Amino acid sequence: MGQLLCCVQVEQSTVAIRERFGKFDDVLEPGCHCLPWLLGSRIAGHLSLRLQQLDVRCETKTKDNVFVNVVASIQYRALAGKASDAFYKLSNTRLQIQAYVFDVIRASVPKLNLDDVFEQKNDIAKAVEEELEKAMSAYGFEIVQTLIVDIEPDEHVKKAMNEINAAARLRVAANEKAEAEKIIQIKRAEGEAESKFLSGLGIARQRQAIVDGLRDSVLGFSVNVPGTTAKDVMDMVLVTQYFDTIKDIGAASKSSAVFIPMVLGLFVTSLARSGMACSKLMRNS
Known part of the structure; x- marks a missing residue:
């Protein structure tokens, strides 16, 4: 109905991409806009400006040959000033971000032992954020924050780590008792x-x-x-x-x-x- 009346409504925290005869014309802010479709104008799509989150699960191995699953949480959003880049330059934003996360994690974790991965997870998150910020800014996206929310070794490895810790504590207790x-x-x-x-x-x-x-x-x-x-x-x-x-x-x-x-x-x-x-x-x- 709005198209017939040459009017279009853009929701809050969203921008619309207007094209004329198939060519990018303008970015429409939230509100009501006139869209003379008889002159070749049309809405190519909408782009959300809200903060979005992507959880990436990456399997890799450490320096001491222990396979772990690293779960990274990426918080990002499209920039209103670069809405056209965010809309046209990437066909699948989430897959692109996931590929960069895989690349950084699989380049960083193999340099560390398993214990160091747990201790330096903030450094890994910082490396992922810096790489994503450098890459995604060219596509009109801002990386707000990157978190390493979980590091999961194999169940047998976790059991062995718990046994090592328990044995160490028993040794300390035996020394104290002696x-x-x-x-x-x-x-x-x-x-x-x-x-x-x-x-x-x-x-x-x-x-x-x-x-x-x-x-x-x-x-x-x-x-x-x-x-x-x-x-x-x-x-x-x-x-x-x-x-x-x-x-x-x-x-x-x-x-x-x-x-x-x-x-x-x-x-x-x-x-x-x-x-x-x-x-x-x-x-x-």
Whole structure:
């Protein structure tokens, strides 16, 4: 109806390409326009100025021979000032963009190892954007942004990567556990050493107290009982200790000590007669 009335309406965010007798004539902005078809004018087509997005899935391999699928998201739009170039110069804009994306990705990814591809995906996206911007600007299109939205290795590769990561974490956990056990053993050994030191110190003090007590007993007995010698006092003390030892052994129901009275008595008497120190006698008894 509009063609019959020589009028045409162009929608918002869209431009129309007007031709006269098959030749480009003008770009019609959004709104209502007069189109004298009797003079050979006609609308060749419409061109959207809205932002469009194209997702490109490209399969390639990395430097370490791992095949991956790289998914790039290209956001682009036609320039109103170059609408005629965008309409006439390209027959299929999306296929043209896809071809450039394939070319850049397959030239960039094979130079990187798999781990580097994940780390440098922004650099890959920047390289794709620069190449597309340089190429598509001549055709009247603007590349707004390029994103690498996904990098998908083979399932077996992903499983292997997960296993490597899990093994590394288990190794770190094992090292930490070993260090903890090492610290515990060191602290336990330090505690045992300190305990033995204090135990030895207590035994030494005990024996010193016994020696001091025996010395005081010998001196006191010699003073209070005239005519007695130190030997007499020591013999009496040893006999007393001898009976105390027998009593302690008999009181224990599960004692594993072997006590030989005659040999021990002869041994003690021999030591007493040789005049050895009282502390040595007490330790051997």
